Amino acid sequence: MGSGKGVIAKHVVLEHKGNMHKFSTMLRDVLNRMYIEESRENIAKLSLMLRQSFGEETFANTMYHDTQRDEHDIVVIDGIRRMADIAYLMQLEHFKFIYVDADLESRYKRVVERGENENDAKKTLEEFKRDQELESETQIRDLKNYADYVIVNDGTYQDLYKKVDEIIAENISK
Numbered sequence: 356m357g358s359g360k361g362v363i364a365k366h367v368v369l370e371h372k373g374n375m376h377k378f379s380t381m382l383r384d385v386l387n388r389m390y391i392e393e394s395r396e397n398i399a400k401l402s403l404m405l406r407q408s409f410g411e412e413t414f415a416n417t418m419y420h421d422t423q424r425d426e427h428d429i430v431v432i433d434g435i436r437r438m439a440d441i442a443y444l445m446q447l448e449h450f451k452f453i454y455v456d457a458d459l460e461s462r463y464k465r466v467v468e469r470g471e472n473e474n475d476a477k478k479t480l481e482e483f484k485r486d487q488e489l490e491s492e493t494q495i496r497d498l499k500n501y502a503d504y505v506i507v508n509d510g511t512y513q514d515l516y517k518k519v520d521e522i523i524a525e526n527i528s529k
Contacts, residue, residue, distance in 0.1 A: 357462030359508035364431040374427040378434030415443035454502035
């Protein structure tokens with residue numbers, strides 16, 4: 356949360372004419388349709404319930420098919436949170452997994468400032484720390500070990516964009 360994944364995705368869309376698919380979109384769609392608050396807690400509950408009912412690969416399967424149908428040369432999949440997601444998405448030709456990290460306090464400030472979820476803007480640091488223990492967040496830490504690239508987002512936007520552009524340039528030429 357707040358590491359910079361969304362900023363990277365927007366950069367790729369705008370500067371590299373790519374497209375973005377987010378794991379959370381399908382969950383937000385369901386919550387909105389049911390008139391349930393789009394809180395981080397509700398998104399996590401719905402994700403857990405659907406994966407328990409339909410399998411761990413349920414969301415990765417959706418992303419796989421969505422990206423297969425996408426005609427853009429570069430497609431960003433935002434919100435990978437589990438090993439099951441990576442294992443499934445690795446079947447995509449040219450799939451590269453980029454792990455984005457930042458220190459806790461920087462991530463907290465970003466989450467509060469952007470207010471993506473209904474209760475984020477008023478969130479305290481202690482609440483943010485508790486969010487790190489949600490089931491949807493706990494598995495992320497281990498994914499770093501499976502990344503093709505790790506970006507530490509502790510600088511400016513320009514620093515971040517440069518790192519992303521270098522990764523894209525390296526992979527487009529292959």
